[in-house]
Amino acid sequence: MACTQCGVLVAVLLAVVAPASAKDYAVGGASGWKPGVDYTAWAKDKSFNVGDSLSFQYSTGHTVEEVSEADYKACSASNALGSYKEESTSIPLTKPGTRYFICGASGHCAAGMKLAITISDPTAPATTTTASPTARSTNRPSAGSDSDSDDESGAAGSPARLVTGLLCGVMGLAALMG
Numbered sequence: 001m002a003c004t005q006c007g008v009l010v011a012v013l014l015a016v017v018a019p020a021s022a023k024d025y026a027v028g029g030a031s032g033w034k035p036g037v038d039y040t041a042w043a044k045d046k047s048f049n050v051g052d053s054l055s056f057q058y059s060t061g062h063t064v065e066e067v068s069e070a071d072y073k074a075c076s077a078s079n080a081l082g083s084y085k086e087e088s089t090s091i092p093l094t095k096p097g098t099r100y101f102i103c104g105a106s107g108h109c110a111a112g113m114k115l116a117i118t119i120s121d122p123t124a125p126a127t128t129t130t131a132s133p134t135a136r137s138t139n140r141p142s143a144g145s146d147s148d149s150d151d152e153s154g155a156a157g158s159p160a161r162l163v164t165g166l167l168c169g170v171m172g173l174a175a176l177m178g
Ligand SMILES: [Cu+2]
Pocket: 034, 035, 061, 062, 063, 103, 104, 105, 108, 109, 113
């Protein structure tokens, strides 16, 4: 079909749509940010990505201090990179790496109010390239199904294909009406 611009449009659309999958993690789940919660266990089964955010909910007397790894291990808030005490603190995860948070109230870090998370960048160039373009190489001269690759991507590309189809429809309409 004559839809040469669709590829570009889809790329733009996907780039716009992708951040919608960002997650906001309530630290500690229903427990919130308080002593006696195992935040290592809480974080264990979660994967934090750039674009997600952490939400700390706590009562007065507690704080959220972002600290270095060494200060995390030492439970020291005296060189905090960021300090929050609003009882509701949202931390946007803007770049990959490991970040450390503790409570600055005396003894609370030692009592468990410490959280370390590792943030990944899902858009990093890792496995995003498509499979090798050699699929149409020399063997099998008349297999019948090696015409142009319309049917090959199957389920893997279906959201993108759906968007493509929609766009093509809209553009077709526009063309008809113009
Ligand atoms: Cu505390």
